[in-house]
Amino acid sequence: MLSRQQLITHIRQKKSFLCIGLDTDIHKIPAFLHRYDDPVLEFNKRIIDATQDLCVAYKPNAAFYESRGVKGLQSLIDTYQYLPKDCLSIIDAKRGDIGNTSDQYANAFFNEAESGMGFDAITIAPYMGNDSVIPYLKYEGKWIILLALTSSVGSKDFQYLQSDEGFLYQAVIKKSATWAGADRLMYVVGATKGEEFANIRKLAPDNFLLVPGVGAQGGSLEEVCKYGITKECGLLVNSSRSIIYAANDETFAEAAREEAKKLQQAMAQELEKAEII
Numbered sequence: 230m231l232s233r234q235q236l237i238t239h240i241r242q243k244k245s246f247l248c249i250g251l252d253t254d255i256h257k258i259p260a261f262l263h264r265y266d267d268p269v270l271e272f273n274k275r276i277i278d279a280t281q282d283l284c285v286a287y288k289p290n291a292a293f294y295e296s297r298g299v300k301g302l303q304s305l306i307d308t309y310q311y312l313p314k315d316c317l318s319i320i321d322a323k324r325g326d327i328g329n330t331s332d333q334y335a336n337a338f339f340n341e342a343e344s345g346m347g348f349d350a351i352t353i354a355p356y357m358g359n360d361s362v363i364p365y366l367k368y369e370g371k372w373i374i375l376l377a378l379t380s381s382v383g384s385k386d387f388q389y390l391q392s393d394e395g396f397l398y399q400a401v402i403k404k405s406a407t408w409a410g411a412d413r414l415m416y417v418v419g420a421t422k423g424e425e426f427a428n429i430r431k432l433a434p435d436n437f438l439l440v441p442g443v444g445a446q447g448g449s450l451e452e453v454c455k456y457g458i459t460k461e462c463g464l465l466v467n468s469s470r471s472i473i474y475a476a477n478d479e480t481f482a483e484a485a486r487e488e489a490k491k492l493q494q495a496m497a498q499e500l501e502k503a504e505i506i
């Protein structure tokens with residue numbers, strides 16, 4: 230379990246607000262790893278070993294594990310167990326369902342005694358409203374991360390629809406702020422939506438934002454920081470493919486480290502600019 234204050238301390242100590250996405254596709258990892266019992270786990274362990282001093286969070290995306298059935302679930306559980314305790318562990322599951330079903334999702338990802346997984350945080354699609362989100366908050370100290378404004382091209386289909394509270398994504402932020410405080414609630418905001426960060430900060434001045442889209446999707450770290458950084462940083466910037474698939478041979482973990490380091494160094498500059506370190 231990682232509290233807001235611990236997260237902020239780690240950001241200052243590591244000079245980093247990098248979240249590394251473990252979107253591990255068994256068909257994309259280096260061929261030599263296939264001699265291991267669990268190639269995906271071996272890949273993840275080496276990525277984690279090579280990068281853990283450079284990042285403050287890891288985010289396995291559930292789809293890459295669930296797509297492989299029982300074996301994939303085991304890779305996910307074993308990867309969770311291997312994650313360093315000083316990094317925020319986020320399961321990117323994007324769940325959302327009626328209350329009793331959400332109870333089961335929360336149990337699956339938060340109740341380590343029963344499922345083998347006790348992630349610190351989970352991404353949630355908030356579309357089904359309050360009763361779909363509250364079950365996760367019953368787990369003391371765990372974080373919920375609601376999809377607000379996603380990095381996807383399709384975000385314009387619904388998220389920018391006008392409502393009484395402004396755009397629909399703005400209504401999501403306003404309403405959900407009544408469900409939990411900034412010590413338990415984050416929002417996903419895509420790095421590809423740099424121009425919206427200033428508006429989002431007006432609605433969510435203290436919440437951490439989980440920001441995917443830097444790297445393979447072309448989002449700008451500089452723009453995100455220009456409008457999104459707060460005095461306590463308030464950002465976790467995720468990159469998955471650009472780091473974990475930086476090379477496709479025996480050097481993959483070193484190459485991942487190099488990519489992570491470039492981002493960490495750019496983040497250190499942003500933290501200095503904002504006088505956080």
Ligand SMILES: O=c1ccn([C@@H]2O[C@H](COP(=O)(O)O)[C@@H](O)[C@H]2O)c(=O)[nH]1
Binds near residue numbers: 290417
């Ligand atoms: O709006 C969103 C929400 C989630 N994601 C997820 O983040 C990573 C991004 O991976 P990259 O390889 O760095 O593009 C991936 O797991 C997505 O499912 C997102 O991209 N946008």
